[in-house]
Amino acid sequence: MKEHCGVFGAVGPEATRLTFEGLKLLQHRGQESAGISWRKGGFITTLKGLGLVGEALDPSKIEESNLSIGHVRYSTTGSVTLEEAQPLDNGNISVSFNGTITNHFLFGRYSTDTEFILKFLAERISSGVSLVDSVKSFIDVADGAFSLLILSSQGEIIAVRDPRGFRPLVIGEIAETKVVSSEDSAIKQLGGKVISYVRPGEIVTLRENEIIREGISNLTPTTCSFEYIYFSRSDSEIDGVSVYASRIRLGEVLAKYHPANGEIVIPVPDSSRPIALGFSRASGIPLEEALVRTISSKRSFIMPSNERRKEVLKEKFGVVEWAVKGKKVVLIDDSIVRGNTMRRLITSLRDNGVREVHVRIGSPMIKYPCYMGIDFPRRSDLIANVGDVDKIAKEIDADSLEYLTVKEMEEAIGRTTLCKACFAGSYPLKGRYVLSNLESVFAR
Numbered sequence: 001m002k003e004h005c006g007v008f009g010a011v012g013p014e015a016t017r018l019t020f021e022g023l024k025l026l027q028h029r030g031q032e033s034a035g036i037s038w039r040k041g042g043f044i045t046t047l048k049g050l051g052l053v054g055e056a057l058d059p060s061k062i063e064e065s066n067l068s069i070g071h072v073r074y075s076t077t078g079s080v081t082l083e084e085a086q087p088l089d090n091g092n093i094s095v096s097f098n099g100t101i102t103n104h105f106l107f108g109r110y111s112t113d114t115e116f117i118l119k120f121l122a123e124r125i126s127s128g129v130s131l132v133d134s135v136k137s138f139i140d141v142a143d144g145a146f147s148l149l150i151l152s153s154q155g156e157i158i159a160v161r162d163p164r165g166f167r168p169l170v171i172g173e174i175a176e177t178k179v180v181s182s183e184d185s186a187i188k189q190l191g192g193k194v195i196s197y198v199r200p201g202e203i204v205t206l207r208e209n210e211i212i213r214e215g216i217s218n219l220t221p222t223t224c225s226f227e228y229i230y231f232s233r234s235d236s237e238i239d240g241v242s243v244y245a246s247r248i249r250l251g252e253v254l255a256k257y258h259p260a261n262g263e264i265v266i267p268v269p270d271s272s273r274p275i276a277l278g279f280s281r282a283s284g285i286p287l288e289e290a291l292v293r294t295i296s297s298k299r300s301f302i303m304p305s306n307e308r309r310k311e312v313l314k315e316k317f318g319v320v321e322w323a324v325k326g327k328k329v330v331l332i333d334d335s336i337v338r339g340n341t342m343r344r345l346i347t348s349l350r351d352n353g354v355r356e357v358h359v360r361i362g363s364p365m366i367k368y369p370c371y372m373g374i375d376f377p378r379r380s381d382l383i384a385n386v387g388d389v390d391k392i393a394k395e396i397d398a399d400s401l402e403y404l405t406v407k408e409m410e411e412a413i414g415r416t417t418l419c420k421a422c423f424a425g426s427y428p429l430k431g432r433y434v435l436s437n438l439e440s441v442f443a444r
């Protein structure tokens with residue numbers, strides 16, 4: 001799957017430096033491109049590049065400013081080009097966003113949903129509507145997921161979270177500077193503190209001397225379960241719920257309802273580590289770090305094509321033969337999407353003399369596409385499509401395979417206000433869409 005993106009913004013002293021540092025701490029959310037916009041003398045400048053933050057942005061080209069937003073991208077629309085990288089600016093406003101505008105195609109032909117947002121707002125503003133009111137009419141018409149930052153040449157940043165709160169967004173402060181970030185771990189690691197998680201539907205205006213918060217949605221939030229399962233960093237809290245604690249509990253609940261007859265528990269690094277730890281503690285089966293992740297490897301799931309995903313996986317894992325040879329192992333991952341990771345790992349484990357592989361997954365089976373910020377837009381891409389659990393087990397060559405149920409996942413995360421569309425098929429969207437139409441609109 002391709003997924004999310006990360007957004008970071010700052011108002012106050014050292015805004016651009018903090019944005020640059022913040023983006024590095026959100027790198028797990030997007031690895032295709034990175035960009036920063038800042039305001040100097042009433043003008044907006046944007047610097048963008050392809051690749052990781054360190055490759056894409058030369059810090060010596062970033063000017064000092066007290067108003068800045070940034071982005072790390074994992075595309076869900078369009079392609080991986082510099083033009084489509086974010087932030088996207090028109091000289092007047094600059095837009096940086098995490099999510100997918102599910103209905104953007106109903107408003108015209110845009111290369112990305114970000115372009116739609118920018119043009120929608122620009123059109124309202126040019127007809128005399130204020131930025132905040134333009135944002136309000138955007139919220140009225142847009143469907144889907146958006147944690148969105150808008151930097152204005154007038155000297156403010158507006159931060160908005162969609163009315164269902166699909167993606168995380170948090171405001172905080174680092175010394176004198178007000179910041180907004182996809183995840184609170186970035187704020188805390190930079191020495192700052194959280195002011196508040198942005199509430200679903202809320203519009204926050206950040207200026208040097210004030211924060212104005214308005215508008216809250218009365219819809220039940222449906223925050224993406226995958227933020228807890230895979231996407232966010234373990235040291236983040238989403239809306240006050242610890243991602244690490246959720247992952248530990250996913251493992252404990254997995255051990256409780258889906259025990260496995262193995263001699264060691266092996267995590268698939270990185271994101272399943274706390275899940276495997278929870279499973280190991282609850283089951284009493286010792287944990288072995290028998291898969292070693294190549295230090296330079298990227299997240300495979302957020303690569304833009306299946307070829308690139310497989311390339312990443314080829315170099316990603318080594319197996320500690322000493323730890324696994326002759327053993328029955330319980331292999332824990334947070335999710336199976338296309339099955340690339342599992343296929344590859346089980347083959348490697350067997351090549352290293354493993355006797356039995358029992359796979360336990362810390363999420364329910366992914367059967368439906370996502371159009372709310374994560375990039376698995378076609379049913380045919382999902383391994384769940386090959387049939388029932390036994391067929392999938394056969395496909396990945398596992399001796400046994402079990403997933404959590406949706407209820408068990410909710411029990412573990414400790415939150416029922418979650419989106420579960422990719423597991424259950426019912427989409428918490430405003431509009432009703434025919435799945436096969438969305439599949440062709442979002443096919444890339």
Ligand SMILES: O=P(O)(O)OC[C@H]1O[C@H](OP(=O)(O)OP(=O)(O)O)[C@H](O)[C@@H]1O
Pocket residue numbers: 001230268269270271272298299300301302333334335336337338339340341342
């Ligand atoms: O079934 P698949 O299509 O292979 O996708 C699922 C895998 O992708 C993710 O890992 P990823 O490599 O993206 O990142 P991680 O190192 O953070 O776990 C996820 O944690 C699974 O391991």
Ligand SMILES: NC(=O)CC[C@H](N)C(=O)O
Pocket residue numbers: 003004005073074075076077078086097098099100101112113114373374
């Ligand atoms: N993952 C995301 O949040 C992607 C943002 C936006 N839909 C894009 O394609 O650039």
Ligand code: SF4
Pocket residue numbers: 166223224225226227369370371372373374419420421422423
């Ligand atoms: S469909 Fe799945 S991946 Fe997409 S927002 Fe909902 S829970 Fe998250």
Ligand SMILES: [Mg+2]
Pocket residue numbers: 268269270271272333341
């Ligand atoms: Mg993984």
